[in-house]
Amino acid sequence: MSNLQHPELPVAVIGAGPAGLAAAAQLRSREMSFLVIEAGSVAGAAVREWSHVRLFSPWSELIEPAAAELLETTGWTSPDRDAYPTGGTWADDYLRPLADALGDSVRFGTRVVGVAKRGRDRLVDSGREDETFTVHVETAAGEELISARAVIDASGTWSGPNPLGGDGLPALGERGAADRIAYRIPDFAEPGTRARYAGRHVVVAGTGASAKGALIGLVALAEEHPSTRVSWLVRRASVGAAFAGSDSDELAERGALGRRAEEAVASGPVRTLNSFRTASVDRASDGTLTLTSVDGQVLDGVDEVIALTGFRPDLSMLSEIRLDLDPVLEAPRQLAPLIDPNVHSCGSVEPHGAKVLAQPEVGFYLAGMKSYGRATSFLTLTGFEQTRSIVAEIAGDHESAARVELTLPETGVCGGSGAFDDAASGGCCGTTAGPELIPLSVRP
Ligand SMILES: Cc1cc2nc3c(=O)[nH]c(=O)nc-3n(C[C@H](O)[C@H](O)[C@H](O)COP(=O)(O)OP(=O)(O)OC[C@H]3O[C@@H](n4cnc5c(N)ncnc54)[C@H](O)[C@@H]3O)c2cc1C
Numbered sequence: 001m002s003n004l005q006h007p008e009l010p011v012a013v014i015g016a017g018p019a020g021l022a023a024a025a026q027l028r029s030r031e032m033s034f035l036v037i038e039a040g041s042v043a044g045a046a047v048r049e050w051s052h053v054r055l056f057s058p059w060s061e062l063i064e065p066a067a068a069e070l071l072e073t074t075g076w077t078s079p080d081r082d083a084y085p086t087g088g089t090w091a092d093d094y095l096r097p098l099a100d101a102l103g104d105s106v107r108f109g110t111r112v113v114g115v116a117k118r119g120r121d122r123l124v125d126s127g128r129e130d131e132t133f134t135v136h137v138e139t140a141a142g143e144e145l146i147s148a149r150a151v152i153d154a155s156g157t158w159s160g161p162n163p164l165g166g167d168g169l170p171a172l173g174e175r176g177a178a179d180r181i182a183y184r185i186p187d188f189a190e191p192g193t194r195a196r197y198a199g200r201h202v203v204v205a206g207t208g209a210s211a212k213g214a215l216i217g218l219v220a221l222a223e224e225h226p227s228t229r230v231s232w233l234v235r236r237a238s239v240g241a242a243f244a245g246s247d248s249d250e251l252a253e254r255g256a257l258g259r260r261a262e263e264a265v266a267s268g269p270v271r272t273l274n275s276f277r278t279a280s281v282d283r284a285s286d287g288t289l290t291l292t293s294v295d296g297q298v299l300d301g302v303d304e305v306i307a308l309t310g311f312r313p314d315l316s317m318l319s320e321i322r323l324d325l326d327p328v329l330e331a332p333r334q335l336a337p338l339i340d341p342n343v344h345s346c347g348s349v350e351p352h353g354a355k356v357l358a359q360p361e362v363g364f365y366l367a368g369m370k371s372y373g374r375a376t377s378f379l380t381l382t383g384f385e386q387t388r389s390i391v392a393e394i395a396g397d398h399e400s401a402a403r404v405e406l407t408l409p410e411t412g413v414c415g416g417s418g419a420f421d422d423a424a425s426g427g428c429c430g431t432t433a434g435p436e437l438i439p440l441s442v443r444p
Pocket of ligand 1: 014015016017018019020038039040043045050053056110111112156157185210317367369378379381383
């Protein structure tokens with residue numbers, strides 16, 4: 001039996017992205033009442049914003065098993081399991097049909113602005129565990145309260161890109177230069193985007209998969225528009241680690257992305273600036289930007305900046321929920337050491353479920369990308385296993401919740417303690433990697 005009260009109420013799932021809809025499919029398969037609350041007007045609203053990006057995971061790792069079962073009852077045809085979708089096809093061929101199959105249990109155009117225990121702020125102990133959750137939402141029609149027996153927050157981190165500023169706050173002048181700074185990977189096939197960057201001096205900041213994609217795209221653009229210049233800002237002392245492990249990555253497409261980016265950087269019009277942690281952004285009289293690093297390096301004549309330095313979770317809507325998060329990563333405390341790029345080493349990440357994700361607020365869970373806080377190593381498969389286990393726990397099936405039913409792909413890239421600053425120190429693969437780069441590396 002579930003130890004949660006009020007079985008007559010739905011489980012509220014925040015977000016109709018891959019993780020939220022996976023939770024919903026699990027809830028449906030257990031015949032439990034639920035409501036998915038989605039701010040956007042379509043399923044996978046965040047994924048659609050990177051429609052042009054090809055995933056490095058094949059379809060076989062992007063379809064949740066309970067979701068596939070449900071979809072098969074609707075006459076849905078599974079995509080080729082070995083093919084690699086774009087964000088757009090992932091949303092069109094899987095997330096949308098899945099949301100359709102879930103019917104009225106998915107509410108669009110409904111933004112969660114707060115989660116609390118009914119009538120009790122975070123301070124109040126009395127009767128807390130027995131009380132229902134109240135989810136505060138905003139819709140075009142106004143405000144509303146939704147009661148729930150449990151809450152799974154799968155709202156992702158897409159809305160919270162990190163700033164360019166090296167200390168995690170916007171650099172001096174960064175906000176004022178917003179018209180020339182993009183925080184998401186551009187679609188270089190789109191005419192307006194090409195016009196924006198072609199023939200310009202473009203800065204790319206970051207060393208993760210998105211930054212690599214942007215470098216590849218800009219170098220291709222420079223072939224057609226040779227006056228295009230690219231400056232790549234790397235916070236570490238050397239870029240070597242950014243490409244390490246590409247050859248041994250079990251996610252072949254992720255490894256290939258690394259290799260292509262390395263080639264692009266070597267052959268293209270890319271100037272790399274190491275140890276560049278941006279302190280200020282100034283606008284010259286001709287409108288171009290001058291970037292200055294914390295240690296006084298100056299980069300001027302910049303037309304455009306593409307800052308791809310990771311994401312962070314929006315925890316503001318959870319201010320009245322009792323959370324136990326790691327102070328560094330803002331991920332559940334037990335999960336953090338498994339994914340922290342400062343301490344991570346090969347083999348130390350394990351698939352995890354309800355037990356690791358549990359919070360002091362009984363019945364509240366973070367799942368999907370948001371559960372990783374500021375760590376960027378999240379894989380969709382991990383989210384599927386998280387939601388399977390969380391739903392089992394809410395259902396009272398503790399045995400299933402405790403089981404780990406996942407094998408994650410191995411990667412060649414690992415980090416060691418101090419990986420961020422010490423380019424010479426070795427991780428368990430004999431190399432190090434930056435915070436945006438550390439992927440999961442698991443074989444149970
Ligand atoms: C460019 C890119 C490529 C990636 N490629 C891969 C890959 O190849 N393989 C892989 O395994 N992983 C990949 N990932 C990582 C990860 O799997 C995806 O980010 C995935 O979309 C995360 O799913 P999610 O459901 O946790 O979050 P999201 O996809 O961000 O979904 C969250 C949903 O919540 C909604 N929402 C947000 N706030 C609220 C609110 N307050 N109220 C209501 N709704 C809200 C959003 O509109 C959105 O629909 C990639 C990520 C990115 C950004």
